[in-house]
Amino acid sequence: MHIEIDEIAKSFNGTQALHPVSLSIPSGAMTALLGPSGSGKTTLLRIIAGLETASSGRILLDGKDATFTPVQQRRTGFVFQSYALFRHMTVQENIAYGLRARPRRERPSGEEISRRVECLLALIQLPEIGRRYPSQLSGGQRQRVALARALATEPRMLLLDEPFGALDARVRRDLRAGLREIHDATGLTTVFVTHDQEEALSLADQVAVMSMGRIEQVGQPRDVQERPATEFVKSFLETAPAL
Amino acid sequence: MHDAALSPVRTESRPWRTGLIIGVMALTFVLLLAPLAVVFAEALRNGLSAAVTSLSERDALSAIRLTLLVAAVAVPLNAVIGLAAAWAIAKFDFRGKAVLITLIDLPFSVSPVVAGLALVLLYGSHGLLGNWLVAQDVKVVFALPGLLLATLFITFPFVARELIPVMTEQGRAEEEAALTLGASGWHMFRTVTLPNVRWALLYGVLLCNARAMGEFGAVAVISGKIRGQTTTMPIMIEMLYNEYLSVAAFAMAALLAALALLTLALKSALEWRHADFLSATRRH
Numbered sequence: 001m002h003i004e005i006d007e008i009a010k011s012f013n014g015t016q017a018l019h020p021v022s023l024s025i026p027s028g029a030m031t032a033l034l035g036p037s038g039s040g041k042t043t044l045l046r047i048i049a050g051l052e053t054a055s056s057g058r059i060l061l062d063g064k065d066a067t068f069t070p071v072q073q074r075r076t077g078f079v080f081q082s083y084a085l086f087r088h089m090t091v092q093e094n095i096a097y098g099l100r101a102r103p104r105r106e107r108p109s110g111e112e113i114s115r116r117v118e119c120l121l122a123l124i125q126l127p128e129i130g131r132r133y134p135s136q137l138s139g140g141q142r143q144r145v146a147l148a149r150a151l152a153t154e155p156r157m158l159l160l161d162e163p164f165g166a167l168d169a170r171v172r173r174d175l176r177a178g179l180r181e182i183h184d185a186t187g188l189t190t191v192f193v194t195h196d197q198e199e200a201l202s203l204a205d206q207v208a209v210m211s212m213g214r215i216e217q218v219g220q221p222r223d224v225q226e227r228p229a230t231e232f233v234k235s236f237l238e239t240a241p242a243l
Numbered sequence: 244m245h246d247a248a249l250s251p252v253r254t255e256s257r258p259w260r261t262g263l264i265i266g267v268m269a270l271t272f273v274l275l276l277a278p279l280a281v282v283f284a285e286a287l288r289n290g291l292s293a294a295v296t297s298l299s300e301r302d303a304l305s306a307i308r309l310t311l312l313v314a315a316v317a318v319p320l321n322a323v324i325g326l327a328a329a330w331a332i333a334k335f336d337f338r339g340k341a342v343l344i345t346l347i348d349l350p351f352s353v354s355p356v357v358a359g360l361a362l363v364l365l366y367g368s369h370g371l372l373g374n375w376l377v378a379q380d381v382k383v384v385f386a387l388p389g390l391l392l393a394t395l396f397i398t399f400p401f402v403a404r405e406l407i408p409v410m411t412e413q414g415r416a417e418e419e420a421a422l423t424l425g426a427s428g429w430h431m432f433r434t435v436t437l438p439n440v441r442w443a444l445l446y447g448v449l450l451c452n453a454r455a456m457g458e459f460g461a462v463a464v465i466s467g468k469i470r471g472q473t474t475t476m477p478i479m480i481e482m483l484y485n486e487y488l489s490v491a492a493f494a495m496a497a498l499l500a501a502l503a504l505l506t507l508a509l510k511s512a513l514e515w516r517h518a519d520f521l522s523a524t525r526r527h
Contacts, residue, residue, distance in 0.1 A: 051422070071419075072422055078420065078423040080416050080419070084416035085417075085420075086421075087417070087439065097424055097434070098424030098425050101425050149424070152424075
């Protein structure tokens with residue numbers, strides 16, 4: 001799915017969270033929205049998902065205007081920063097939620113749903129945890145369950161808000177590789193938000209560096225690092241190790 | 244050393260701790276349990292049959308029926324209104340939110356008698372809406388609608404107050420997750436919002452119910468205390484007691500207390516039955 005962000009702006013109660021920004025996210029690629037906190041990257045991600053409405057501008061999904069498409073019909077797989085797993089449901093129920101929420105005639109049968117849940121649990125390499133509750137999982141396991149839940153509905157794109165933010169360094173490295181593998185296997189257009197330069201540069205095909213509600217530079221990781229377009233990009237990436 | 248690190252630090256000596264625990268238990272017994280026990284003892288002073296006979300009188304039955312009816316209408320209504328108010332306050336930002344929170348607490352800070360008087364002034368025959376209501380042939384004061392309005396006013400905060408902190412703490416993330424997974428607003432409410440607050444909601448409803456059945460002040464003013472027509476159980480108890488019919492008064496009091504204890508037992512039973520589930524899902 002090709003995502004075209006066309007002059008999207010957003011203000012909350014008079015403060016400008018996003019100045020008009022434009023960005024083209026190619027189909028099947030993995031794009032990182034990179035920037036410090038308050039740069040507007042999460043707001044932009046939520047606007048793509050339909051969780052916020054833009055104050056002005058348009059979102060085009062595969063060329064069709066989706067600016068006012070309700071969140072339920074955008075078919076995005078969204079992984080929240082704190083994962084937002086349903087705490088009163090088991091892992092199986094969490095993953096099956098999107099399939100069970102469908103209207104009756106589009107809903108798969110019970111057997112089909114459990115088969116899909118099994119497949120997804122295998123995909124995230126946690127086949128044994130289906131009956132547990134989220135509170136009984138480690139941080140890394142929760143993140144993978146959130147990913148499986150987002151993939152269950154066969155979304156058109158995968159959006160992740162600081163997907164590795166709350167994890168320790170070793171788990172983070174494992175999960176990064178896992179996300180890249182899942183991305184490559186499914187071919188889903190993926191956008192993730194991060195404040196970690198190294199994460200963005202090592203994982204993404206395309207990086208959009210953001211600051212103060214503006215996109216400073218868009219490019220391949222190597223381009224952005226070798227030819228920073230602005231002083232901000234230069235100083236922000238300085239701390240990252242060379243690729 | 245590992246075990247020592249896990250057990251909490253205690254500065255109190257063992258006799259101190261034992262003394263404190265015994266003291267609290269004794270206080271609880273004297274202040275809470277003893278009065279309740281006396282009520283039951285007094286009710287059964289002339290035997291169970293005397294108590295049952297006094298409860299089967301026409302006026303007594305009418306009071307019991309009225310109390311149950313008022314609770315049956317007021318509690319569900321306040322549960323729905325309280326849920327809506329808590330949702331609005333916890334999940335959205337809007338102007339006047341602080342005012343709304345203060346207003347919800349109003350029944351807690353206003354004396355029930357004052358609330359009853361206010362309703363009489365508003366809906367009574369000389370009140371602001373009284374003339375219009377008389378013209379429509381609707382009786383509010385000294386009738387069931389008045390009792391309901393008073394009970395709704397008094398018990399308004401219970402459900403909302405229980406829900407607001409729980410809903411605020413849980414935030415919107417799980418609801419948003421449900422929406423991105425394709426759930427409609429109503430499906431999200433049914434499968435995510437409501438299950439997440441069900442214990443707080445139950446607790447609020449039980450408190451609301453206890454107060455709806457037990458409310459005296461506001462109801463006493465607006466009911467006019469018409470025996471057999473607008474007397475609820477608490478008012479009936481006072482009337483019987485003032486007439487020196489102490490067995491009848493205490494029998495009714497015991498029944499009212501038993502209804503409250505029943506709701507409390509119900510809550511404990513539910514918590515006990517779902518203990519595993521609760522321990523697994525709390526503190527996520």
